Amino acid sequence: MQTNESRRVAVVGVGDVDYGKYYRQRDLHYVRDPYALGIEAFKNALEDSGLTKDDIDGVICVRDIKQYDQFCYRIGIDKPRLVNGLESSGRQSGLALQYAAMAIATGMANTVAVVYSNNGRTAKYNYGSTGDAGDPFGILHGMTSPGAQVGAMFARYCHDYNASEEVLAKIAISQRYHASMTPNAVFKKLLTMDDYMGAKYITEPLRLFDYCLINDGAVCIILSSVERAKDLKKPVVEMIATSACGDMKSMYMKEDFFYGALQKISADLQGQAGIKLTDIDNMQIYDNFTPTVVFSLEGLGLCGRGEASQYIDEVGITLGQSVRPVNTSGGHISETYMQGFNHQVECVRQLRHECGERQVKDSKLSLYVCAAPILTGHIFARL
Amino acid sequence: MEESMRENVASLLPVVTEYEAPFWNGLQDGKLMVQECKSCGHKQFPPSPVCTECLSEKVEWVEASGKASLWSKVEFNKAYLKPYPDVPYAVAVARLEEGPLVEGRFSAENYKKVPIDAELKVTFVDTQDGTKIVEFVPVND
Numbered sequence A: 001m002q003t004n005e006s007r008r009v010a011v012v013g014v015g016d017v018d019y020g021k022y023y024r025q026r027d028l029h030y031v032r033d034p035y036a037l038g039i040e041a042f043k044n045a046l047e048d049s050g051l052t053k054d055d056i057d058g059v060i061c062v063r064d065i066k067q068y069d070q071f072c073y074r075i076g077i078d079k080p081r082l083v084n085g086l087e088s089s090g091r092q093s094g095l096a097l098q099y100a101a102m103a104i105a106t107g108m109a110n111t112v113a114v115v116y117s118n119n120g121r122t123a124k125y126n127y128g129s130t131g132d133a134g135d136p137f138g139i140l141h142g143m144t145s146p147g148a149q150v151g152a153m154f155a156r157y158c159h160d161y162n163a164s165e166e167v168l169a170k171i172a173i174s175q176r177y178h179a180s181m182t183p184n185a186v187f188k189k190l191l192t193m194d195d196y197m198g199a200k201y202i203t204e205p206l207r208l209f210d211y212c213l214i215n216d217g218a219v220c221i222i223l224s225s226v227e228r229a230k231d232l233k234k235p236v237v238e239m240i241a242t243s244a245c246g247d248m249k250s251m252y253m254k255e256d257f258f259y260g261a262l263q264k265i266s267a268d269l270q271g272q273a274g275i276k277l278t279d280i281d282n283m284q285i286y287d288n289f290t291p292t293v294v295f296s297l298e299g300l301g302l303c304g305r306g307e308a309s310q311y312i313d314e315v316g317i318t319l320g321q322s323v324r325p326v327n328t329s330g331g332h333i334s335e336t337y338m339q340g341f342n343h344q345v346e347c348v349r350q351l352r353h354e355c356g357e358r359q360v361k362d363s364k365l366s367l368y369v370c371a372a373p374i375l376t377g378h379i380f381a382r383l
Numbered sequence B: 001m002e003e004s005m006r007e008n009v010a011s012l013l014p015v016v017t018e019y020e021a022p023f024w025n026g027l028q029d030g031k032l033m034v035q036e037c038k039s040c041g042h043k044q045f046p047p048s049p050v051c052t053e054c055l056s057e058k059v060e061w062v063e064a065s066g067k068a069s070l071w072s073k074v075e076f077n078k079a080y081l082k083p084y085p086d087v088p089y090a091v092a093v094a095r096l097e098e099g100p101l102v103e104g105r106f107s108a109e110n111y112k113k114v115p116i117d118a119e120l121k122v123t124f125v126d127t128q129d130g131t132k133i134v135e136f137v138p139v140n141d
């Protein structure tokens, strides 16, 4: 594998759609076309990068872009050197960027577009009605949906560390505040502790505001070499570290709340980047449900086990209060449920200093992490 | 399986492969079965064609003791599955004496009053269509 200058990897383009506008269009009588959504994001990413479609020699399709050949046909890319599709779980978003980066680093492809779309709202997905094929015994007993699995972990966590749902409320309230400054976010109205505590339980111990949204949208992220990135119009955002680790059990829930795998990711990222986590300027943490943020803060080693609530009070997660704010665009629970893709876009925009009133001042280093059955993490740097 | 087909609890049962059959048959006979490796003694659930520790094929089915402890619990307020439209209902995640975590039903009363780490025992209940499922109850009930 080559590691010369030309094969360092950068994100050169990001594109998405107006999530809030699409969410407010409630009376559609059709399912939004997943290819059309993906194409909208792809064109926006091309425009953002200054590239043309002829520069793209790799295409990775994710989730509702089920058929990569049909997608490539629709955008007129005939002979890509790297092309494939990834299934619909959120763990794929970090992996998709890793596969693109590996192809660029080895010279298999030069410029790769990762294209994701999600029409979950108009297609009426509810993440639980068809069960989890991996856990038939749980399904037979009514144990379905990822939210219930994360809820069970959080109930155990509360027992082990004498924690309460208040820590989740702090996360939900902070992220809603961030979303209020994100132009295309779905939910922008500020939340109070009373709003949070007054909301119904979906699967206790998790309430409505602990859950990700279900909305339609798409994201495209274009990666290329750092060398190429330097000729393009936007500030160069390099992927300076990336790591993955499976957590392979028969159930989604993990008895250690993903701690062991997160520790490996954290060590890899800090080692590769040659920095400490405390050098990071902003963090985008996968939040399918708010407890995942708690588990990630602890698993990364930003605080001790059981100390996330104290970390949130003392170091903070909120813009203007914390040296290292978390989920600065609002994340899955307030901005948009693009399954980690919106988080990775926010890493890039924060490092380019494009975030307006939610900009973390002088951001130079941004971290993405996703705790799921395949864990991933990256550190991006502004060159 | 199409969601619309899921009306009976029996419809939630998986299509059973050869090595799993003793587990699912045992459940309908009111027995919770786990696999025991005759090479290294490891006990496992859910099943595998081999021992997950030593890859031996000498795995045999044994009935679990029925002793367990409460690892965690949740209460569903949203009806996701057509055979289970009545909410709320609770699920216990229990650690069997043999080691594995398994999920089973928990009564609304036990969900409220039984603390995590409490000792439980396995019982079996008939659902509406006669399909047996596991319900965990406190050991002294």
Ligand SMILES: [Zn+2]
Pocket: B037, B038, B039, B040, B041, B042, B051, B052, B053, B054, B055, B056
């Ligand atoms: Zn063995």
